[in-house]
Amino acid sequence: xxxxxxxxxxxxxxxxxxxxxxxxxxxxxxxRLYSPEELxxxxxxxxxxxxxxxxxxxxxxxxxxDTVLDLGCGAGxxxxxxxxxxxxxxxxxxxxxxxxxxxxxxxxxxxxxLDNVETLEGEMEAIPLPDASVDCVxxxxxxxxxxxxxxxxxxxARVLRPGGELCVADVTVEDEELPPEVLTHPxxxxx
Amino acid sequence: xxxxxxxxxxxxxxxxxxxxxxxVLERTPMGIADCELYPLFTEELLATMRRxxxxxxxxxxxxxxxxxxxxx
Numbered sequence: 001x002x003x004x005x006x007x008x009x010x011x012x013x014x015x016x017x018x019x020x021x022x023x024x025x026x027x028x029x030x031x032r033l034y035s036p037e038e039l040x041x042x043x044x045x046x047x048x049x050x051x052x053x054x055x056x057x058x059x060x061x062x063x064x065x066d067t068v069l070d071l072g073c074g075a076g077x078x079x080x081x082x083x084x085x086x087x088x089x090x091x092x093x094x095x096x097x098x099x100x101x102x103x104x105x106x107x108x109x110x111x112x113x114l115d116n117v118e119t120l121e122g123e124m125e126a127i128p129l130p131d132a133s134v135d136c137v138x139x140x141x142x143x144x145x146x147x148x149x150x151x152x153x154x155x156x157a158r159v160l161r162p163g164g165e166l167c168v169a170d171v172t173v174e175d176e177e178l179p180p181e182v183l184t185h186p187x188x189x190x191x
Numbered sequence: 192x193x194x195x196x197x198x199x200x201x202x203x204x205x206x207x208x209x210x211x212x213x214x215v216l217e218r219t220p221m222g223i224a225d226c227e228l229y230p231l232f233t234e235e236l237l238a239t240m241r242r243x244x245x246x247x248x249x250x251x252x253x254x255x256x257x258x259x260x261x262x263x
Contacts, residue, residue: 011194022231054219059217161262164261166210170195172197178193
């Protein structure tokens, strides 16, 4: 029951504030997750603000021409890598709930010379896209931030075309609960 | 991390959302040293984790799972 210690609105506010306030260099995160060849494709501004938890792109079956949704794009590292793979005939829709993150992603795409990236402001529990409109949904360290995960995953299913794929990297825990002091710490909901 | 599901719960929610062919393709342990790389983990939170989480578990506080699933 410790996971019910905070209300949904409290969680949402904590996550939003933590990501808005994040002000640290995290290039070491990117170097832990991505190959030098991958990082060479991404502007330093995005590499230095990586906050993902895995490299799901190794397993994402993105084809040239695909429409890809990057759910919770952050500073844009996965968006940029996906946009290289869709090529100019495809596009990547970069969704985030913070305008600051969308500005970073748009700037990184421009710096990378990519014109197949579009930014979208919105919540993962109410994705502002039509039904069956994307081929692939990517998400990296984002689903765990949602206080309504079933709803967020249902939204992913809704916007995917039948046969489309979700490829997600996310934090999971084993059956043993973390201490309540950690579970209720504001930073633990964003970190 | 406080909102993380177990892998079993994550897969169950994917199934209920209408996904199939759900594959867990990677599992990478995340320890306290990995958490220290992220500016989202404050010094206060890291200190709390070091104090309250059993030493043998600090190397594996969570697991990063890479999961791929197909929309039915």
